[in-house]
Amino acid sequence: MKALIIGGCGFIGSHIVDALLSRGHAVRVLDRKPEQFRAALADVDYRFGDFKDKMALIESIMGVDIIIHSASTTFPGTANLDPKADIVDNLIGAIGILDTMVQLKVGRILFLSSGGTVYGTPDRIPISEDHPLRPIGSYGIVKVAIEQYLEMYRLLHDVSPVVIRASNPYGPRQAHSGVQGVVSTFLKRIHAGLPIEIWGDGGVVRDYLYVTDLAAICAVAAESKIVGVFNAGSGEGHSLNEIIETIRRVTGKTIKIEYKPSRPVDVPRSVLQVSRAEATFAWRCTISLEEGISESWKWLNEQPA
Amino acid sequence: MKALIIGGCGFIGSHIVDALLSRGHAVRVLDRKPEQFRAALADVDYRFGDFKDKMALIESIMGVDIIIHSASTTFPGTANLDPKADIVDNLIGAIGILDTMVQLKVGRILFLSSGGTVYGTPDRIPISEDHPLRPIGSYGIVKVAIEQYLEMYRLLHDVSPVVIRASNPYGPRQAHSGVQGVVSTFLKRIHAGLPIEIWGDGGVVRDYLYVTDLAAICAVAAESKIVGVFNAGSGEGHSLNEIIETIRRVTGKTIKIEYKPSRPVDVPRSVLQVSRAEATFAWRCTISLEEGISESWKWLNEQPA
Numbered sequence: 001m002k003a004l005i006i007g008g009c010g011f012i013g014s015h016i017v018d019a020l021l022s023r024g025h026a027v028r029v030l031d032r033k034p035e036q037f038r039a040a041l042a043d044v045d046y047r048f049g050d051f052k053d054k055m056a057l058i059e060s061i062m063g064v065d066i067i068i069h070s071a072s073t074t075f076p077g078t079a080n081l082d083p084k085a086d087i088v089d090n091l092i093g094a095i096g097i098l099d100t101m102v103q104l105k106v107g108r109i110l111f112l113s114s115g116g117t118v119y120g121t122p123d124r125i126p127i128s129e130d131h132p133l134r135p136i137g138s139y140g141i142v143k144v145a146i147e148q149y150l151e152m153y154r155l156l157h158d159v160s161p162v163v164i165r166a167s168n169p170y171g172p173r174q175a176h177s178g179v180q181g182v183v184s185t186f187l188k189r190i191h192a193g194l195p196i197e198i199w200g201d202g203g204v205v206r207d208y209l210y211v212t213d214l215a216a217i218c219a220v221a222a223e224s225k226i227v228g229v230f231n232a233g234s235g236e237g238h239s240l241n242e243i244i245e246t247i248r249r250v251t252g253k254t255i256k257i258e259y260k261p262s263r264p265v266d267v268p269r270s271v272l273q274v275s276r277a278e279a280t281f282a283w284r285c286t287i288s289l290e291e292g293i294s295e296s297w298k299w300l301n302e303q304p305a
Numbered sequence: 306m307k308a309l310i311i312g313g314c315g316f317i318g319s320h321i322v323d324a325l326l327s328r329g330h331a332v333r334v335l336d337r338k339p340e341q342f343r344a345a346l347a348d349v350d351y352r353f354g355d356f357k358d359k360m361a362l363i364e365s366i367m368g369v370d371i372i373i374h375s376a377s378t379t380f381p382g383t384a385n386l387d388p389k390a391d392i393v394d395n396l397i398g399a400i401g402i403l404d405t406m407v408q409l410k411v412g413r414i415l416f417l418s419s420g421g422t423v424y425g426t427p428d429r430i431p432i433s434e435d436h437p438l439r440p441i442g443s444y445g446i447v448k449v450a451i452e453q454y455l456e457m458y459r460l461l462h463d464v465s466p467v468v469i470r471a472s473n474p475y476g477p478r479q480a481h482s483g484v485q486g487v488v489s490t491f492l493k494r495i496h497a498g499l500p501i502e503i504w505g506d507g508g509v510v511r512d513y514l515y516v517t518d519l520a521a522i523c524a525v526a527a528e529s530k531i532v533g534v535f536n537a538g539s540g541e542g543h544s545l546n547e548i549i550e551t552i553r554r555v556t557g558k559t560i561k562i563e564y565k566p567s568r569p570v571d572v573p574r575s576v577l578q579v580s581r582a583e584a585t586f587a588w589r590c591t592i593s594l595e596e597g598i599s600e601s602w603k604w605l606n607e608q609p610a
Contacts, residue, residue: 080461083400083454087392091450095388132437134453136460141453145396148439148446149388155441156385 002026003222004064006051006097007071008044009035011174011181012112012166015215016068017044023219030060031071037173037303052093057100066108066222069097072139075180076117079138086138094146102157110222111150114143115165115231115272116206125237126207126273129165129229136267147229154227162221164214167233167272171211171292172299183208183243183293187300190253200262202241205269207233210292213285220281233272234285243289250294307331308527309369311356311402312376313349314340316479316486317417317471320520321373322349328524335365336376342478342608357398362405371413371527374402377444380485381422384443391443399451407462415527416455419448420470420536420577421511430542431512431578434470434534441572452534459532467526469519472538472577476516476597477604488513488548488598492605495558505567507546510574512538515592515600525586538577539590548594555599 003020007013008029020027021043028045040046049056051071061067073089094111101109117140119131135141150161170183186196209232217232238246248255278284287295308325312318313334325332326348333350345351354361356376366372378394399416406414422445424436440446455466475488491501514537522537543551553560583589592600 080457083457084397087397087400091396092389092392095392130437132435134456136453136457138454138457141450141457144453145446145450148441148449149443151439152385152388152441152443152446 001065001223002028002063003066003068004028004030004060005068005070006030006060007069009033010070012169012211012214013068013070014173015171015211016070016218017041019212019215019219020222023223028060028064030056035173036175052089052096054096054100057096058104061100061104061106064106066110067097067101067106068110068112068218068222069094070112074139076114076137076139079142083138086142091142091145095149098149098153098159101159102153107158108160108225109150109162110218111146111161111163112218113147113163113165113229114140115167115233116270118144118147118165119270121267122270125269126235126271127231128273129231129276160225160227162224162226163229164218164221165229165231165272166214167207167209167231167270169209169211169214171296174211174296182240183296186244186247187251187293187297190247190251190255191300195256195258196244197258197260198240199260199266201259202244203239203268204266205237205239205271207235207237207271208243208289208292209233209285210287210295213287217277217281217283220283224281226280228280230277230280231272231274232277233274234289235272235274236289237269237271238289246290246293250290251297306370306528307333307368308371308373309333309335309365310373310375311335311365312374314338315375317474317516317519318373318375319478320476320516321375321523322346324517324520324524325527328528333365333369335361340478341480357394357401359401359405362401363409366405366409366411369411371415372402372406372411373415373417373523373527374399375417379444381419381442381444384447388443391447396447396450400454403454403458403462403464406464407458412463412465413530414455414464414466415523416451416466416468417523418452418468418470418534419445420472420538421575423449423452423470424575426572427575430574431540431576432536433578434536434581465530465532467529467531468534469523469526470534470536470577471519472512472514472536472575474514474516474519476601479516479601487545488601491549491552492556492598492602495552495556495560496605500561500563501549502563502565503545504565504571506564507549508544508573509571510542510544510576512540512542512576513548513594513597514538514590515597518590518592522582522586522588525588529586531585533585535582535585536577536579537582538579539594540577540579541594542574542576543594551595551598555595556602
């Protein structure tokens, strides 16, 4: 098949590109700029532009079998600073993708949603896909609205959507600007000999998923015709303190920690139930937290200073 | 107290104005145009402008104790025709209201949400407030997102929101352009000697709430400091066929019906559980369907041709 990966030069998108190429698919990418951490791949048809630009979208979508939408202009930690911009970029941007799909009669879309934010504070752990959606930050609110518009376009316009609600992905090529992912942020600061910051007491629990495991389920779901919503996580919860302990073990470094007040928009505990994805796609998470952190550290040490 | 009713010249808003005035409150209205069906009220401070116009919003919000947001540029039956416009007008418009409240330190807001659309196809009847939110049309998707942003602004900025999820309101001063409310649309066409149109077999069940009952709960909730989400409905379900039968009885008219194919975005059955609002606000629906339709018919016959 021929896939367009919107956001294919980003952290998750670039791993989805790898997964699709390794499975023999033709890959086109629409992104605003080239990959940050590696050279362009010879087998990829890159289109540089903004997914909010209608003509860029038309030219990118024309001729593909499926769209994988993995782009977001915001992160969970930044979106609340300007909800209007979050809505304009990401929600209206997604409507633009859907409208263009309908126009060009491309029916299939995989949307990368956020299992870490759409549920809000969970009633029960692990969180199944049927758990109420009660996001408490703009990033999750917009993801929920996009999921609901996907369903509306399915009913009204025969769009065929599959939604992957990823837990907390981490791994090589995650940016380390401090806003995307604690694992890469911690590793980068430790690598630079800087202290790490923790909001709260380090007891916050998350479900960390190694990015190649996430890319694998996206590739399998994209190849299928299955419609629906699927959690993708490790199914295991780890506290920030456990993450730090694992990093200490893997890196052998002494870690300086600065504790900051906890934030009201941080959910205390989030672990996804992943049995639906496992049963439907014969998929499972294969990389343990220790292996994943070890690979991430190795990758970081290979980067030019 | 001094209240700003955004959309106070509209169908529901104008009845909220009446309810607040009768309870002795000072009332300011922000709306795009004067009321359609009656002259300006002497006791109301009208401000004509768009709630998406920042300066109109600032001047309207300055000095009030509470904002009652009852404006929408779309209806459930129109919003899907242009989801982008729905989002820009109503979702980004709501963020503009919230941001202005934070700037001007006006903390209290009552938001008129939509119990008929936010739940989607219900798992159980009657629908309680804890039912999952799975809207299948743009109108409901935007209402859900606004509710979630209200909660986010409560957590981050101490906004104090109360949300009223109204069922299907009807009554005097409902426009009869064919997009807002079946009762008024049916009555208007019958009054004009025209056939009425039904999408599907007339078995679709809704919870119809007479508009003065809705205005009453809004007034009581606005006077309180209570934060939360409340269904407001009659608690009773009536099919379209029952509505037509009641209209036939009340008006004594022969009704011609044209049946059209059912629409995929019509939920088959929606009736709200209203025990939370009844217990919290000592409120209940007081006008029966027959009385309400009778009052609506009387009002319609008093209008100039």
